[in-house]
Amino acid sequence: MRILSKIKQIGLLMSLLTLLPFMVAAMENSECMDCHGDADMVGKELTIEPLTFDNTAHAEVGCHACHASITDQHPDDGLAPSKAACNECHDEVNDEYGNSLHAGYADCNDCHNPHQVRGPTAVSGQDMNLKCAICHERTEMLETHGEWLPQADLHISNLPCVTCHSASDEYVISLYIIKRQSGTMFGKFDLATYDELHEFSGGKPIERLVDTNADGYISLAELRMFNLDPAKKQLRLQGMMTPERLSHDFMTLDNRWDCSFCHASGPGAMQVSYLSLAQGDGAFKRIAVEKGAVLDALYGTPDFYMVGSTRSKALNYVGLVILAGGMVMPIGHGTLRFLTRKNRKNEEE
Amino acid sequence: MSPKTRIYLQPTPVRIWHWLNALGIITLCVTAVQIRFPEHVHMFANYKTAILLHNAAGLVVTFSFTLWFIYYALVSRNMFKVYVPSKDDLQYGILRQAKFYLLTYFLGWANPHHPTPENKFNPMQKSAYLAIMFLLVPLVSLTGLLLTNVSPMRDLVLLIGGLKILIAIHFLLACSLCAFLFTHVYLATLGKTPMAYIKPMWTGWEEEGAEEHPHKAS
């Protein structure tokens, strides 16, 4: 017994030790955040939103690791603290990006705020596009892409730029909840914020808006229920085809000219989808959705359809029956007509 | 042999409409197969060609439908008479015509319907064309127009229930139209000779007796 509890104690100590660097980082972070987490103390420019920062991978790295030259006298020393270069830790991405044409146009920090970093699956497609929109204005993109891309406005609104301009070995359908601007009949839909979703869920966790049985998984039935619920008329699901990873070459990929990269991949490629919800800290959390949900004939995702690749099998069969109905006369009547042709013989003369 | 009488059955605007429409709808059907099943069907070099062709053909059909509508509603002003079955048609005509197609035709009897410019369709044609021209073609065109302008007309799309509902309506109605086409083309060959009905649709003139069967006349 004694030995067992000793082992337990050692185990606890060991796990505390492995956690130590993070705890130190967290402690140090909070030290800095006493001032930098408060706009009244340091001004808006120098504020780092604590809630956002604390849940990034960089929070574990800690302020000190990137601002190494900071002294105990800061800020009274009047020295500007050093700022780490991204390549100190991200050489792979750095090499990849460094070799691209785009490296001449933008730095890591043009697209990333080091205090708000997220992976591609923890941001919305809309957020990713905000990065590009800093330099590539939407109206201009509509114009240049519209020269060759049918319904460019639809594509640009419903695809992250990086789906076409960065390679990934895997794409999924991400579903986001969008909300009609309040009080309007035909107002624009915007990505629903955490607070807005919270209002709709009536105090329950926002996942429950769709995941009604709270099992961390969204079945087709739950999806249909959400889409048909009149109380949620202001809310809709927007689907986007998003990359699971992304390469940092930001080029024009040849096969993205060809519509069939997305539209002829077949329903097999459209099996995986996630519901992606805004969290309080600004990140997006994903909940797995039943396989093949976006291929449902009507109410799985009533407003998401990628022509050619998310067609419904059930509707195909209904269509086939209708077409077969159209063949009844030509085949049935035609056969009898042929067999009874003698009865009408003299007319042919 | 007595000189044949001819009647002017199909005025020029109707014929222009009809063949534009036929060309358009056949193009739509063919391109649609590649658009829905792109990984299996490769008739056109690339997907975009199929889409652009489909969109263009859709516009042709919509345009020619307008021509048809304007002609019957404003120029000849007999749309109602030509296309809406009368009470008599519904009570007896359809049955009589069905009996002809399904039975007496095989026995070599005459077609009970004799077309005149004011009453050119038999009761079954009337009912079918009424459904085609007042329901199917307008609805397929309208859903098609929405599908080619999803972003600007998003609110209308949502009013219908969403993009997927719109696609489902468009797809099923289009299948019905295609099914009609099979039946229609087949029935068009049912005259005295296979071309006897098709020729007037091209030239406008019908030889009297094209729909008759000879042992009555002779």
Ligand code: HEM
């Ligand atoms: C190659 C294809 C086609 C052929 C050979 C064909 C043949 C004909 C013929 C022979 C007629 C005159 C007989 C009659 O009055 O019923 C006719 C009329 C008609 N056809 Fe077609 N057709 C074709 C395609 C279509 C299509 C695609 C549609 C519509 C979706 C259509 C709709 C109609 C209608 C509504 C009439 C009555 C026109 C009127 O006089 O107002 N046809 N067709």
